Amino acid sequence: MSIKSSNLGYPRIGENREWKKSLELFWAGERTEAQFTSEMEQIRLSHLRKQQEKGIDLIPVGDFSYYDHVLDTAVMFGLIPTRFKTEKQQLSLQAYFEIARGSKGKVASEMTKWFNTNYHYIVPELEDAKPVLTENRPLKLYKEAKEKLGISGKPVILGPITFLTLSKGYDKQKRNELLQALVPLYIEVLQQLAEAGAEWIQIDEPILVKEVDNEVVRELNEVYKAFHDAVPNVKIILQTYYESIEQYQAIVQLPVAGIGLDFIHDDGLNLAHLQTFGFPSDKVLAAGVIDGRNVWKTNLHEQAALIETLTNVVDEHRLIIQPSCSLLHVPVTVKSEQNLETVVKDALSFADEKLDEVVLLTQFVNHVVTKNELSEHDLAVKNLNDSPLRNVKAVHEALANIHSDAKTRIDASERKKLHDDRWNLPLLPTTTIGSFPQTKEVRKQRLKWRKGELSNEQYEQYIQNEIKKWIDIQEEIGLDVLVHGEFERTDMVEFFGEKLAGIAITTFGWVQSYGSRCVRPPVIFGDVVLTEPMTVKETLYAQSLTSKPVKGMLTGPVTILNWSFVRNDISRIDVLNQIALAIREEVEALETNGIGMIQVDEPAIREGLPLKQEKADGYLKSAVEAFVLSTSSVQEETQIHTHMCYSNFEAIIEAIDALDADVISIETSRSHGELIRSFEDYLYNKGIGLGVYDIHSPRVPTSEELSQNIERALKVLDYRLFWVNPDCGLKTRGIEETVAALKVMVETAKLYREKLEVEQKVNN
Structure with a gap:
């Protein structure tokens, strides 16, 4: 079995910000709801088609959003602030946007940063929350990709532990009640996806890279055991990113088919844990080896060496190669850039180019391409490093003297x-x-x-x-x-x-x-x-x-x-x-x-x-x-x-x-x-x-x-x-x-x- 390639998420906005333009025309009343949803569907399908054409094996579906994926999760489970609730269970599109943007007499929900990125999410308010499944959104998007493009995608869902931790308005007792209420709803979503034919499901739990105590580990075991017992035939990848995971030994033993780890922003700790404690023989390792947050070309020789190190611990047939996180954080494509210095442009890699890097690296470790092709790719960054642009003598001298130039103001x-x-x-x-x-x-x-x-x-x-x-x-x-x-x-x-x-x-x-x-x-x-x-x-x-x-x-x-x-x-x-x-x-x-x-x-x-x-x-x-x-x-x-x-x-x-x-x-x-x-x-x-x-x-x-x-x-x-x-x-x-x-x-x-x-x- 060859090593597979995967993606965790794709930029929503489109090459020419067509997503943004459609949104703002709808808000301005210049698009009907039907026109808006049709335009969004075309954008969404074009993104999936592009990943399919590039040769990505596991293509994410459900990462696309009209506004924010955390808000989508809250709405899917009926967790709507009281001031925006109506008698209808399913929220209207207008009310969905009001939660995020506010309206006359209704203050918008709080917005804050998504971990340590420059993306910002809408904070769910759970004071009077009574979870109920309003719509199986991942199922709808999975079926769309399958029926219209022939793509059996990898549904992406924000995990319950991360969702609750990023929300506000509850105490410890309420958290337990909410979790107990959410688990059956998540199971319903997973069961329906399984019935529709989904083989792999990505459940994002990035909260696991922050401080994780024993209580969270208990919650994780309880939740993911319930998922496994209810849907044993679905392959769940528990996906983390942005840092090394805490409680490594406990997390890799969870009853899931795969664990997704970031090997770019982990300061080497994920790799160290892997080498020290090993990796379960019944799981797939989804290895984030292409930087999903920065725009520089990857040194593919170095990452090929990293993958070789990983295969000393994990069998090749249990390895997936992917970006370190969703590509939401980078622009769409370098090919549109015509005004950059050549030495700079050649060293850049945006979302599309990162997918190419994922595929090229996968092909290399599967012995489809040679080292020469990696060398050709890696040359651009070396050329930039050696250029005068990165070697200005006056700047380096000023840096050396900053402490001697320091000044102190009066109180x-x-x-x-x-x-x-x-x-x-x-x-x-x-x-x-x-x-x-x-x-x-x-x-x-x-x-x-x-x-x-x-x-x-x-x-x-x-x-x-x-x-x-x-x-x-x-x-x-x-x-x-x-x-x-x-x-x-x-x-x-x-x-x-x-x-x-x-x-x-x-x-x-x-x-x-x-x-x-x-x-x-x-x-x-x-x-x-x-x-x-x-x-x-x-x-x-x-x-x-x-x-x-x-x-x-x-x-x-x-x-x-x-x-x-x-x-x-x-x-x-x-x-x-x-x-x-x-x-x-x-x-x-x-x-x-x-x-x-x-x-x-x-x-x-x-x-x-x-x-x-x-x-x-x-x-x-x-x-x-x-x-x-x-x-x-x-x-x-x-x-x-x-x-x-x-x-x-x-x-x-x-x-x-x-x-x-x-x-x-x-x-x-x-x-x-x-x-x-x-x-x-x-x-x-x-x-x-x-x-x-x-x-x-x-x-x-x-x-x-x-x-x-x-x-x-x-x-x-x-x-x-x-x-x-x-x-x-x-x-x-x-x-x-x-x-x-x-x-x-x-x-x-x-x-x-x-x-x-x-x-x-x-x-x-």
Whole structure:
């Protein structure tokens, strides 16, 4: 029996983001539900057909989603937040999207990152949960692939242990009840798949790479024994990814047909466990040996050697070759890229190319192709490593001297006195996070400029007009600290990737971030160098239009690193510090030109936390050092702001403090103020803005909602340190809703300001 090839998941968005376009046309009312579902079916089938044509043996079905696979799982089992429930058991398509996006009078479910990736999922709410199978979605998609393409696919299902652990709204007793209720429903799904002819079923349990205690092991044994007893003839692959698994010996003994392990991001631990403890003779090992998260070609010689090592423990006929994780995290294909340097493009591998690598490696170990074909494939990365792009002497010298160049600012409380004197801001100062709506017209003008249909002068004039319009709007609304709006920027990381040497921006390298939000992560291919100022011109123009302070807006080094595809020939810390040195130069350029408030956004610090707790301290230390390196060279009178996204900051509250930013704004609206608890037991003496409304939803918040968020925060935080702002940038919102929401925010802040001023007078 020859070794088989497999895939774990394919990008949903399509080569030209046709998935995104169909979604947004449906949301805008320009597609009927029938038209939308038909378009989605065609996209889904085209993805399956492509994998079939490439020769993948085990093709995943069920990995495709209209929005998010975790949301799909919740809906399939009827686990719908109470505010979205109707009398009908099966949720309408409109209600499905309302859970994710919110609607009038209904707050969207919380969204947070999927493990340590840049994908974000909708968090299931299980407070009043009573699981019921509403539809066997994997069965429907399995039958579709079989009937329309002749593909007997590998259904992909999110496992119950991971699903419950990633959900919210239950205690230990409730968890056990939910698990007991879910198991029969999962069995029903599996039995129906077996009856339809499914041979292999992939059940994803990535939670097993995090800390797993004995109680979780007990749950696993109970659940997967129940599955095996009910459906003994189906081959279940228990799939993990993103790290090495915990409790290796217990997990590999579970009653399943196969175990999927990541041999790319495991720091060698999965392999070490395999060699130390062996592998059961009755199981298949699904070996993730092609990097599913980065975009560089695999050294197939090295991976062939790894597979040979694996076969010393696992018989060849019990081995499957596959990517380390779903290819959801990488763009679709390199073939569309026409504007990259040849030496860079030749070294890239996106989803389609990774499938080719899986097949080529499988053919090699099955003795179908020779080493010469692997050598031809591997040459491209060697050529890039040897090129001048990765060998800039000045950058290497600067890295060697970063510790001798380190500077320390005076205490934050002393800086605050200087800032209060300089700015004289009112209590509860209001501001925004940075970006304003990127309308169709803004995108249209940028596209015309890129195509050469607008001159540089014409485009610059257009951007200045937008800046002036929004400075006027901000003045009229009554915001205290303004921003220029970032109309010249496509994306907060992509923009800087375009400006910095050593970083490339692809043309079609899109990946899904959340919902229909797609981003093009920059490709850090070489040594990073600032060649000229990136933001000074637009910021200075905005400041010339108003007497109020305008913040300079930069993206921080940690976020640029975490939201990029990073070169893998040197350490990530070295790449991080290269970026920090470049951002420091830009910070100094803004300050030299008179900009006294500079915001260096780091929304991805929390997102970049390693999955293993023992790695967290080292990561946070490097992140803090890079941020401080990029911001600490300014004068004491200059106020440094930063911004972070999403909740669950308890684990990094000390690192947040160590950043030593004068003002930090953090998302808290979707998590209903849960983040505020992080500050109840921690004395924080710097300015802080806990986002008072959710920008990811199109609805305009009420003053009552904002009042609740402000009131809750002021019970914990010193009002003299509190800023009022939205929870994130406003780029994706419409103009009318943005203006309306900001008006409500400013009016609510003024009400509380007046209240505090009255209380001050009474107390004095």
